[in-house]
Amino acid sequence: MAFWNKEIETMPRAELEKLQLGLLKKQVRTMYDSSKLIHDRMKEAGLSPADVTDLKSFHKLPFMKKTDFRDNYPDKLFLKPYEELVRVHVSSGTTGNPTIVGYTQKDMDDWAESLARGMVSFGMSNKDLIQNSHGYGLFTGGLGVHYAAERIGATVLPTSTGGTEKQIRLMRDLPVTAFAGTPSYLFHIADVCESMGVDIRRDTKLRLAIAGGEPWSESMRVKIQNKTGIRVHNCYGASEFYGPSFLECEKQAGAHVWADICYMEVLDENGDQCAEGERGELVVTMLQKETFPLIRYRIGDISAIEWEKCECGRTHPRLMRLSGRTDDMLVVRGINVFPSQIESVIGEIPYLSTFYHITLENQNYMDAMVIEVELNESSLSDDMVELAKMTRNVEERLKSVLSISSKVRLVLPGSLKRFEGKSQHVTDNRRYDW
Numbered sequence: 001m002a003f004w005n006k007e008i009e010t011m012p013r014a015e016l017e018k019l020q021l022g023l024l025k026k027q028v029r030t031m032y033d034s035s036k037l038i039h040d041r042m043k044e045a046g047l048s049p050a051d052v053t054d055l056k057s058f059h060k061l062p063f064m065k066k067t068d069f070r071d072n073y074p075d076k077l078f079l080k081p082y083e084e085l086v087r088v089h090v091s092s093g094t095t096g097n098p099t100i101v102g103y104t105q106k107d108m109d110d111w112a113e114s115l116a117r118g119m120v121s122f123g124m125s126n127k128d129l130i131q132n133s134h135g136y137g138l139f140t141g142g143l144g145v146h147y148a149a150e151r152i153g154a155t156v157l158p159t160s161t162g163g164t165e166k167q168i169r170l171m172r173d174l175p176v177t178a179f180a181g182t183p184s185y186l187f188h189i190a191d192v193c194e195s196m197g198v199d200i201r202r203d204t205k206l207r208l209a210i211a212g213g214e215p216w217s218e219s220m221r222v223k224i225q226n227k228t229g230i231r232v233h234n235c236y237g238a239s240e241f242y243g244p245s246f247l248e249c250e251k252q253a254g255a256h257v258w259a260d261i262c263y264m265e266v267l268d269e270n271g272d273q274c275a276e277g278e279r280g281e282l283v284v285t286m287l288q289k290e291t292f293p294l295i296r297y298r299i300g301d302i303s304a305i306e307w308e309k310c311e312c313g314r315t316h317p318r319l320m321r322l323s324g325r326t327d328d329m330l331v332v333r334g335i336n337v338f339p340s341q342i343e344s345v346i347g348e349i350p351y352l353s354t355f356y357h358i359t360l361e362n363q364n365y366m367d368a369m370v371i372e373v374e375l376n377e378s379s380l381s382d383d384m385v386e387l388a389k390m391t392r393n394v395e396e397r398l399k400s401v402l403s404i405s406s407k408v409r410l411v412l413p414g415s416l417k418r419f420e421g422k423s424q425h426v427t428d429n430r431r432y433d434w
């Protein structure tokens with residue numbers, strides 16, 4: 001089994017935690033001395049870097065939030081002059097100002113190191129030709145994957161987004177072995193391959209994929225893998241870290257979060273630390289970042305951290321699949337609904353494809369949730385009774401998971417809008433201004 005940095009990746013947990021605590025203390029000190037935001041917040045809380053002696057005391061530090069980036073737009077959080085920066089990326093905020101992130105050369109190196117370890121962990125090497133369909137531009141995905149792949153000596157085909165037929169022609173005509181993109185785009189490519197008469201197993205050398213940039217479910221992975229024969233590895237990150245940063249190894253048992261690069265906490269509803277392996281809100285601290293502070297950042301994702309040693313031999317903690325976000329949660333008739341829950345039900349039903357869309361409306365002053373889902377090509381039927389039965393089955397399965405009823409519409413394959421970047425699964429047409 002190959003490693004990119006075996007010594008650090010397999011360091012015994014006790015040693016690793018010692019290393020992590022040392023980096024944590026150093027980073028708090030650096031940020032206290034250089035960042036006004038961190039300095040003022042810690043002072044307000046009556047804390048100084050000397051108070052951080054262990055994890056317990058670190059957990060008393062104030063949080064950072066998405067609004068810190070918005071409030072310090074465009075670059076007031078930066079701690080380095082532009083002479084020392086080598087790159088700036090911009091991510092679209094859901095509301096208000098976009099989030100602007102900068103990188104020193106060390107930040108770039110750490111980013112590439114993090115992803116390079118991940119790529120090697122699922123079997124990529126300098127023998128691979130990776131087709132990178134992530135957007136090259138302000139979005140971090142394209143250039144992030146690009147530099148890491150080059151770092152391990154792989155060859156990059158920088159197709160960027162769009163031009164699906166051209167993407168497929170290239171993956172057929174060149175010895176492309178790996179693919180990077182969003183999971184929904186990979187699924188879309190598989191669909192278009194079918195309509196072009198391209199058999200991924202027979203006509204391409206594709207065997208590995210990195211999928212990320214949007215939340216997705218385990219059942220969607222199974223569907224993509226069965227359809228294409230490609231092993232798909234989940235990727236986790238955010239522009240506030242560096243960009244896509246942490247990848248699943250060949251065991252596909254959660255993304256390895258390198259403990260010398262990042263410290264992740266999981267908090268329960270009361271803001272207390274969850275027990276190991278328990279689900280809660282992720283709070284992220286970047287341990288080596290130079291350009292701006294990221295200390296106890298509430299990223300808004302819900303997941304769990306597993307420290308148990310991975311079968312691959314790596315000792316670093318693993319981030320389990322996301323089960324929603326604290327901020328894309330839909331409240332429908334008072335019930336919390338996560339689109340990821342709906343996606344996972346859809347994934348379990350064999351006659352459905354993975355394309356769906358949720359529309360929320362007011363009907364007679366009541367919230368109504370309409371879920372359109374595409375049927376699989378092979379499950380089309382003219383039999384109305386059969387279709388009604390299939391529809392009812394989906395509605396019942398959804399109700400048992402969501403504890404709320406919804407209206408399901410089964411639609412023809414290919415009829416829902418496709419997104420080449422992140423999928424947009426929800427349209428909220430509800431009005432509250434009666």
Ligand SMILES: [Zn+2]
Pocket residue numbers: 249250251256310311312313314
């Ligand atoms: Zn592993």
